[in-house]
Amino acid sequence: MNLNEKLQILADSAKYDASCSSSGSVRNDKLGNTHISGICHSFASDGRCISLLKILMTNICIFDCKYCLNRRSNNIKRAIFIPEEICEITINFYRRNYIEGLFLSSGIIKTPDYTMELLIKTVYLLRNKYHFGGYIHAKAIPGASEYLLKKLGSLVDRLSANIELPTENGLKLLAPNKDMQKVGKIMGYVRDNRNKNFVPAGQSTQMIIGATKETDLEIMNKSASMYKNYKLKRVFYSAYIPCNKDTFLPSINVPPLKRENRLYQADWLLRYYNFKVTDLLDENNPNFNLLVDPKISYSLRHLNEYPKEINTCSYDDLLKVPGIGVTSAKRIIASRKHFQLTFADLKKMGVVLKRAVYFITCNGKYNLKEEWFNRNFIESNLILEDKSESKESLVEQLRLFNE
Ligand code: SF4
Incomplete structure (x- = not known):
């Protein structure tokens, strides 16, 4: 499989991660065609908008999360980049001014430690062999050792570990291989050790909306507790996109984008407008009104x-x-x-x-x-x-x- 084919598969697989929001732009030049290869935008701590190449290292995964296109049981085309390939693509895009940074995630290959080692090798090469000074946002793999987390965090600007669903019950139902405690362990470590040489741009996470039955009140309470306990920079809300058939998944045809939008608006009110979750929702009104913000x-x-x-x-x-x-x-x-x-x-x-x-x-x-x-x-x-x-x-x- 050539590099362009890999890029198409692994950029396309990365689009379901909302930790940065994608946008597509089509260039005639094949290598810079970001419509396929996924350029997303993120915001630096000074508020500057930066464009990132958003890719997975691999869409091979040992887990079988029911909502995920890349889950083990799906019969899809699989690909894996070797670290040097990611470096080459990133540096080429960077030199052509297509991107200012990299958003690197991955399916879990063999073990969490093994996956983290490959991620570390990639960003180490990027920083030290290719002298890449741009922004790097990497996924931390829950369950990997603290030693590896420390190493990865010292090479990137931002780390994220996805909580995916707001409750343990939701996680058990749709992502039984995942463990909320392990995600919390990463967040706690980043909170306690963050400095200008370790995850300087802070940490974020993602929650999928509408794949399980949690109310907006449960989702917002989870977000508020993560902002408070782990000092997260952002919680991203990703409307559930129906891409698999499973009896445990809701039967919807269209992602609940309006609901996602309301959650982002409410999240903004919590972070910048001094609102509390109890101002916005309660047991009698556990979900946002979709008609008004x-x-x-x-x-x-x-x-x-x-x-x-x-x-x-x-x-x-x-x-x-x-x-x-x-x-x-x-x-x-x-x-x-x-x-x-x-x-x-x-x-x-x-x-x-x-x-x-x-x-x-x-x-x-x-x-x-x-x-x-x-x-x-x-x-x-x-x-x-x-x-x-x-x-x-x-x-x-x-x-x-x-x-
Ligand atoms: S861990 Fe779950 S969500 Fe992540 S790539 Fe694997 S199957 Fe998908």
């Missing part, structure tokens, strides 16, 4: 706390207004020291007034008819708006899986 949903359920007076309310209260983001909230706090803000000022500051207008007053003035300040009216208007926006984003996301 989680912040709007929160505002509608707590309408008695609104409208917020822009010129006097706290920073935290500003962040609870739909249409006001972190940047615009900071601008509001800074500007209102000097003058009383009006609706026109808010627009100039980047506030999305078509959403915020329902939930705010400026100098005591509500900009809509007072009788419109009720849940039904606001909800139906915002649902219409969300529908028109999500139409575009769904098309964008579905493109990832069109191949």
Whole structure:
């Protein structure tokens, strides 16, 4: 099998890992055709967007996770790169400016230690023989020794170990070979030993959404506990893509992308907007409303706390207004020291007034008819708006899986 064939198989197999989100672009030059060979984008700690070559070292795997295309029992074309091949491809793409880094994952071949040794050999060669100074995100293989984890972490920028499913029960059902404790062990080790020479860009993980029956509340609680306990940089949510037949798998034809999107929005609220999981979901409302985003949903359920007076309310209260983001909230706090803000000022500051207008007053003035300040009216208007926006984003996301 030649290098291009391997690249097609192993880049295609990597697309199910959402730890970076793929995007395709087609170049006429065969070697740089990222539509097939999977270039994804990630964000550096300074917020810079970097493009990564996203590949598996091998799609051979001794495990048989029911949701995975690469599982042992599937009859698919298998391939494996030797370390030098990955280095050659990476460095060639890098020199041509197609990529700024590498996202390297792998099926488990022989044993976790054996797989980790191959990953280490690859990134060691890349760093020391090919003098590759770009960004490397590698998968840590649960169950591999601490010694190997230490070695891999000293060669890469970011590590991730995928938790895959939010509960032990889900894991037992669909990925019985996997062990949540082993994933936690990696995360704990990275948390305790991270420094500028060991996983400087931190760690992330992925959860598959919709393959098991866990509610959004269970998923968000799991994320919140991992952010807190392991200081993760990101939890990625990956809508379950039906690619295998199995009685334990849900019978759906389309990945639950809208749900995935709601989880990302809620995750953002937890990390940057000082929301808690209990603000967003509870036992009576264990799943996100798919019709409106989680912040709007929160505002509608707590309408008695609104409208917020822009010129006097706290920073935290500003962040609870739909249409006001972190940047615009900071601008509001800074500007209102000097003058009383009006609706026109808010627009100039980047506030999305078509959403915020329902939930705010400026100098005591509500900009809509007072009788419109009720849940039904606001909800139906915002649902219409969300529908028109999500139409575009769904098309964008579905493109990832069109191949
Ligand atoms: S460990 Fe499971 S999810 Fe990962 S490649 Fe193997 S079968 Fe797929």
